[in-house]
Amino acid sequence: MPHKFGHNWSGLLRPERAQAQPPDAILALVAPQPGETVLDLGSGPGYVSLPLAERVGATGRVIAADIAEEPLALLRTAAAAMPQVRTVLVEESRLPLPDASVDAALLVNVLHELADPVGSLGELRRVLRAGGRLGIVDWDPASPGRGPRIEERVPPERAGQWLRAAGFVPEPAAALGAAFYAVRATVG
Ligand SMILES: C[S@@+](CC[C@H](N)C(=O)[O-])C[C@H]1O[C@@H](n2cnc3c(N)ncnc32)[C@H](O)[C@@H]1O
DSSP: OOOOOOSOGGGGGOTTHHHHSOHHHHHHTTOOOTTOEEEEETOTTTTTHHHHHHHHOTTSEEEEEESOHHHHHHHHHHTTTOTTEEEEEOBTTBOOSOTTOEEEEEEESOGGGOSSHHHHHHHHHHHEEEEEEEEEEEEOTTSOSSSSOGGGSOOHHHHHHHHHHTTEEEOOOEEETTTEEEEEEEEO
16 A cells, blocks of 8 residues: 555645645646536645636536545635535545546646555546546656655656556656656546
């Protein structure tokens, strides 16, 4: 079982993080539009879900899903004035969502924590509509430094293999800042 983040939830919302992982650069991977339904899988306390909620607006929906309840409770408090944010407690690789029910999905700093990566990506593919977009950001094993141990990180080539195995069509990975890579994929 890969290491799971399970401490210092509020640290994930520290303002300095925006230098290494600018929220605009993350959201640009799926270009969320007003009125869309976007899934933030492994949302934690909402580093991505909160700016996403502003993008989709009052007519849209953010589904913030996580296997841990504690960060979802923090997110509910932070998003109290944003009724478009819905939190969902999920199982490791099962999403309690209907087929083809979301327009786009984001997976930020979560891929390396998945116990069943192809299973989780397959669930994402199932809940995305035809033409749906997926954006992944994770720690680059080629950029040692703070963050997960190198052996716990997922090389971008492996992320591409997992995506293809789950039925996605991935684009080549690109750097996101100095320590992360990003991959866009569409439903194949
Ligand atoms: C390092 S945190 C990142 C949180 C958030 N995406 C962010 O960027 O701030 C990883 C999150 O993924 C969640 N997680 C791990 N495995 C998961 C899974 N199989 N399904 C959903 N969430 C998962 C953890 O509980 C944790 O909240």
